[in-house]
Amino acid sequence: MTNRVCDLLDIEHPILQGGMSWVSDAFLAAAVSNAGGLGTIGAGAMPAELLREEIRKARELTTRPFAVNLIMINPEFEKQVQVLLEEKPPVVTLGAVQSTAVIRLLKEQGIKVLPVVAAVAIARRAEEHGADAIIAEGSEAGGHIGETTTMVLTPLVSRAVEVPVIAAGGIANGAALVAAFVLGAEGVQMGTRFVCAEECTVHEAVKEKFRKSGDRATVVTARSIGYPVRTIRNKLAGEYAEWEKKYLAGECTAMEVENLGLGKLREAMREGNVKSGSLMAGQSVALVERVQPAAAIIGEVIAEAEQVAASLPSRLVLSR
Secondary structure, three states: OOOHHHHHHOOOOOEEEOOOOOOOOHHHHHHHHHOOOEEEEEOOOOOHHHHHHHHHHHHHHOOOOEEEEEEOOOOOHHHHHHHHHHHOOOEEEEEOOOOOHHHHHHHOOOOEEEEEEOOHHHHHHHHHOOOOOEEEEOOOOOEEOOOOOHHHHHHHHHHHOOOOEEEEOOOOOHHHHHHHHHOOOOEEEEOHHHHOEOOOOOOHHHHHHHHOOOOOOEEEEOHHHOOOEEEEOOHHHHHHHHHHHHHHOOOOOHHHHHHHHOOHHHHHHOOOOOOOOOOEOOHHHHHOOOOEOHHHHHHHHHHHHHHHHHHHHHHOOOOO
């Protein structure tokens, strides 16, 4: 399976691993890259020097291309960018895109830049400023999300830009990969499925929670303050709901609602507090059934995609 995304990123399979804060470290990124996809280190609010260590560790673990994901609203962003300009990882994905000026800086160092967008206007602006490809992330995704679903956003972005489009949000298997291609994408990004990779170093309680989650497991918190986050329903999500009611009634500030999540992602992912930590996950968590090596996940997705694609002619019986 090869196309513009594979050629651009020098990978065997058009599958990118999402850059998840407190989840995606050098071990997971290297495992995905070694399996033929594009692994990603999730920088999050990581101190700059720790990010440098993770990049160097990834280079020790793989000779294949890998990416670093930066979240532009993080306070460490400018320091992290400086590290990237010095370390020059092959690829950078940009989340919470507020400005496209950084794209030029990174590209001048030979780094390929893939912004993650939730709207057509941002995709167009990113392309104008030199983005190599666009990751169109629908509202089914875990973590911070936009309003438009992957089913709608993917074809809209694909029509709006000339560069390759990578679909993200709600994608966890081969059928979704084929669907994304039909919608105009040339690759997919999966985050939630890779949380249950053997090489992922999150707490085992998190993997167990993911495996047991069903189709109604996730909820969107903090939507009322304009900061929507998709997470698995738990005690913390319930607290968000109560505080959002207070906010709408004028009984608290948006900052008080936002502060509920401080430190909670780390508390869940690294310490295993699945009851009152932040369990960011996409709706595709309902499709995650077991813990597997990253290579097995990619192999399974590609094999299923091939089977689904081969069966399409028999399903598409059109009346004359």
